[in-house]
Amino acid sequence: MAETTGVEIQLEGVTKRYPGQREPAVDGFTMKINPGEITIFVGPSGCGKTTTMRMINRLIEPTGGRITIGGEDALSLNPDDLRRRIGYAIQQAGLFPHLTVAQNVGVVPRLLGWDKRRTRARVEEMLDLVGLDPGEFLGRFPRQLSGGQQQRVGVARALAADPPVLLMDEPFGAVDPITRGNLQDELMRLQAELRKTIVFVTHDFDEAVKLGDHIAVLGDRSRILQYDTPEAILANPADDTVAGFVGAGASLKQLTLLRVRDIELSTESATATEDESPAEVRKRLEASGKTFLLILDSQRRPLRWGHIRQVSGDSLAGVGTPVGDRVSTQSTLQDALEAILTEGGDAVVTGSRGEYLGTVQLDTVVAKIRELRAEHTS
Numbered sequence: 001m002a003e004t005t006g007v008e009i010q011l012e013g014v015t016k017r018y019p020g021q022r023e024p025a026v027d028g029f030t031m032k033i034n035p036g037e038i039t040i041f042v043g044p045s046g047c048g049k050t051t052t053m054r055m056i057n058r059l060i061e062p063t064g065g066r067i068t069i070g071g072e073d074a075l076s077l078n079p080d081d082l083r084r085r086i087g088y089a090i091q092q093a094g095l096f097p098h099l100t101v102a103q104n105v106g107v108v109p110r111l112l113g114w115d116k117r118r119t120r121a122r123v124e125e126m127l128d129l130v131g132l133d134p135g136e137f138l139g140r141f142p143r144q145l146s147g148g149q150q151q152r153v154g155v156a157r158a159l160a161a162d163p164p165v166l167l168m169d170e171p172f173g174a175v176d177p178i179t180r181g182n183l184q185d186e187l188m189r190l191q192a193e194l195r196k197t198i199v200f201v202t203h204d205f206d207e208a209v210k211l212g213d214h215i216a217v218l219g220d221r222s223r224i225l226q227y228d229t230p231e232a233i234l235a236n237p238a239d240d241t242v243a244g245f246v247g248a249g250a251s252l253k254q255l256t257l258l259r260v261r262d263i264e265l266s267t268e269s270a271t272a273t274e275d276e277s278p279a280e281v282r283k284r285l286e287a288s289g290k291t292f293l294l295i296l297d298s299q300r301r302p303l304r305w306g307h308i309r310q311v312s313g314d315s316l317a318g319v320g321t322p323v324g325d326r327v328s329t330q331s332t333l334q335d336a337l338e339a340i341l342t343e344g345g346d347a348v349v350t351g352s353r354g355e356y357l358g359t360v361q362l363d364t365v366v367a368k369i370r371e372l373r374a375e376h377t378s
């Protein structure tokens with residue numbers, strides 16, 4: 001695991017009153033944000049997420065309260081200096097339309113006075129990091145990019161000066177669901193390497209569960225309704241409002257947080273390699289009282305499920321029905337459940353070389369959900 005490069009952020013009694021508004025938009029917001037984690041602010045539109053986030057880099061000046069970033073008093077710093085030390089990515093990327101990709105990504109390094117060569121090298125490194133080929137993209141303008149590519153450039157720009165803190169305000173809100181999924185996966189991959197302190201705003205609870213180490217569910221005026229890990233919030237919402245926000249299927253959402261490696265695999269299924277004699281295999285099945293078997297190739301990779309009645313003749317070649325989607329130990333339990341439902345039976349788990357490791361049974365998945373619930377409600 002990479003070292004944490006992020007720093008802790010503390011907000012104490014942070015309040016924002018917009019001129020002419022009777023009620024504050026954010027009222028006495030107090031929170032400690034862990035270094036090196038992704039912390040999500042999730043809540044309905046207008047609840048104050050953007051206002052709260054923008055007070056951290058002082059794009060919006062707080063009316064009251066204290067903010068420290070890595071122990072430093074953010075409100076006593078020069079706001080321009082502060083903003084150069086905090087990456088910021090927003091919906092629709094917010095790229096400068098008249099600047100090339102290279103110029104967009106290099107904005108903060110240039111403001112920091114980096115020379116041309118260092119800036120150029122950094123820009124190329126950042127484009128690589130977000131999966132864009134520098135040779136192809138450096139000279140393009142934002143309008144020549146797809147939505148997903150613009151968003152990647154936005155992330156590259158936010159990371160260019162290697163800030164310890166990254167603020168992301170609904171950054172993937174404007175792209176199609178498939179691109180959004182890819183961008184989320186990439187952010188998680190990046191973060192495993194970079195370990196920044198990321199504050200991420202969304203109104204999509206599923207996105208919060210997928211990305212967050214901690215989630216703050218916010219209500220009106222950024223009141224914190226619950227601040228905990230996704231696991232704990234899903235298992236035990238603090239009140240009806242949070243429960244409503246978590247939505248239906250909280251238990252099923254928990255399955256996206258668990259991996260096949262977190263559960264014990266069943267090795268109950270009978271197996272046979274394709275080159276074994278059907279008579280021998282049949283004897284073995286009868287002795288163990290099993291009706292089904294999994295037929296493997298010579299490298300123990302799963303091929304087909306067979307019924308004892310099909311085990312006859314002089315070879316197992318072609319016997320049974322092909323195994324459908326396999327899952328790996330890295331797959332989520334949701335993937336495993338999907339495989340169980342489409343297969344109509346146990347999900348077959350394979351290792352890195354495709355070799356058979358065991359199966360996941362429906363009962364195991366159900367038991368795991370129950371166990372989680374018990375843990376979080378006791």
Ligand code: ADP
Pocket residue numbers: 018019021025043044045046047048049050051052
């Ligand atoms: P969110 O990001 O959760 O949708 P915002 O932080 O943008 O919420 O807004 C919180 C509240 O503050 C809303 O009621 C909004 O109308 C109000 N607000 C936001 N910006 C301003 C502004 N510049 N002037 C006055 N009211 C504002």
Ligand code: MG
Pocket residue numbers: 049050051
């Ligand atoms: Mg907003």
